[in-house]
Amino acid sequence: MHPRSSSNKYTADTDDDLSLSSDSEDEEEDDEDDDASEAGSRSTVAPDDEASLIANMTLSLSMTADQLATHLPKAHRGSGSTATKSSNRRRLAEECRLQLTQVLGPGRLAALDQLIEAAARAHDVPHEDDLKHELGHEYSTHAELVNIRVNAEQGVDQCTHIGSGGNDKAGVGQAAAKWLCEQAEAAIADHQSFSVAFSGGSLPSILASGLTDDLVKRCQPDKWQVYFADERLVAHDDDESNYKEVRKTCMAKLNIKPEQVHAIDAGLPVEQAAAAYEADMKASLGSEGRLDVVLLGMGPDGHTCSLFPEHPLLQEQDKLVASISDSPKPPPQRITLTFKALSHAGQVAFITAGDGKSEVLRSVLMDGDCQLPASMVRSATGLPLWFVDKGAAAKL
Numbered sequence: 001m002h003p004r005s006s007s008n009k010y011t012a013d014t015d016d017d018l019s020l021s022s023d024s025e026d027e028e029e030d031d032e033d034d035d036a037s038e039a040g041s042r043s044t045v046a047p048d049d050e051a052s053l054i055a056n057m058t059l060s061l062s063m064t065a066d067q068l069a070t071h072l073p074k075a076h077r078g079s080g081s082t083a084t085k086s087s088n089r090r091r092l093a094e095e096c097r098l099q100l101t102q103v104l105g106p107g108r109l110a111a112l113d114q115l116i117e118a119a120a121r122a123h124d125v126p127h128e129d130d131l132k133h134e135l136g137h138e139y140s141t142h143a144e145l146v147n148i149r150v151n152a153e154q155g156v157d158q159c160t161h162i163g164s165g166g167n168d169k170a171g172v173g174q175a176a177a178k179w180l181c182e183q184a185e186a187a188i189a190d191h192q193s194f195s196v197a198f199s200g201g202s203l204p205s206i207l208a209s210g211l212t213d214d215l216v217k218r219c220q221p222d223k224w225q226v227y228f229a230d231e232r233l234v235a236h237d238d239d240e241s242n243y244k245e246v247r248k249t250c251m252a253k254l255n256i257k258p259e260q261v262h263a264i265d266a267g268l269p270v271e272q273a274a275a276a277y278e279a280d281m282k283a284s285l286g287s288e289g290r291l292d293v294v295l296l297g298m299g300p301d302g303h304t305c306s307l308f309p310e311h312p313l314l315q316e317q318d319k320l321v322a323s324i325s326d327s328p329k330p331p332p333q334r335i336t337l338t339f340k341a342l343s344h345a346g347q348v349a350f351i352t353a354g355d356g357k358s359e360v361l362r363s364v365l366m367d368g369d370c371q372l373p374a375s376m377v378r379s380a381t382g383l384p385l386w387f388v389d390k391g392a393a394a395k396l
């Protein structure tokens with residue numbers, strides 16, 4: 001199943017938390033629709049389908065319907081029959097809400113919920129100014145929306161602003177490092193340890209540049225367990241090794257000890273190395289291999305981890321860690337977390353910078369039909385976070 005349309009990506013607490021209308025209301029609404037269809041009088045039915053819901057939210061957020069649609073899973077856009085629309089309404093509402101949670105953060109979302117719920121019930125649209133007052137933001141462009149998502153999820157306003165204001169790799173590194181350390185603090189407070197998977201490529205040096213002494217002191221790196229989102233099958237001292245790059249950058253700053261690191265056994269054949277890594281993850285993190293945080297990069301072709309566009313590995317359903325022997329980017333032999341492993345992670349964050357990533361970032365965040373691996377990533381909590389600079393965000 002395509003992760004973008006996977007129903008389990010949004011499973012967390014949806015039934016309790018995410019409804020804009022109750023089950024019984026839905027049943028009543030479905031009955032109404034049925035009655036109306038039987039009587040051949042759809043036009044008399046109150047506009048309570050997804051079109052009006054989108055209209056409400058669109059107006060509420062000052063977005064165009066197309067802009068909002070880019071935030072909805074493909075399965076719920078498009079036309080579809082009236083009956084399909086009706087039966088999809090609650091699911092749509094839930095997914096809209098999840099998307100909006102990503103945009104606004106749980107605090108401000110509560111205010112929006114009340115207004116949207118009232119609007120959906122009364123077939124009325126809350127006054128835009130009320131929403132802006134409640135939420136404290138202007139919503140005008142997609143880039144602004146993405147800014148708000150990043151800001152809201154980090155709980156701060158002075159972090160990386162996608163598409164605005166002189167941000168560079170250093171800004172991305174600062175914002176991402178601050179966020180990562182907050183995740184570590186929260187995980188350690190909750191379960192006394194923090195598990196994080198690093199990617200290679202440009203990510204380790206960008207992130208390390210933001211790891212200040214203050215942050216390092218606060219985030220208790222001695223309680224971290226370090227994994228790899230992907231790794232090339234080369235010796236650990238090879239320049240191509242992700243381990244080598246992470247060690248000389250982030251691990252050096254964090255003073256991570258070798259016994260805290262889960263590196264691959266590069267002496268094994270690649271399939272066995274992947275199987276051994278999966279066994280290590282299950283032994284140390286539980287049967288689902290649940291990492292607290294996975295940090296991802298994105299190549300200019302839209303690959304992430306070692307999941308490359310159109311590669312059969314994108315369909316992997318069972319393994320948490322897979323091997324690849326024909327990587328289009330050298331070296332060819334690698335191991336990689338699968339979408340399944342990512343979907344179990346508490347949080348997934350992309351860290352990427354530079355105008356060489358702008359076109360692919362536009363596709364990933366804005367093309368509804370995007371099939372690139374980076375657009376297919378979901379964590380246990382939904383959409384990934386993005387830490388990007390102005391160059392990468394130039395085309396949003």
Ligand SMILES: O=C1O[C@H](COP(=O)(O)O)[C@@H](O)[C@H](O)[C@H]1O
Nearest residue numbers: 199200201202203297298299305
């Ligand atoms: O090969 C790889 O590339 C990606 C992207 O790297 P970047 O240099 O374009 O940031 C990286 O995330 C992955 O870990 C690595 O193995």
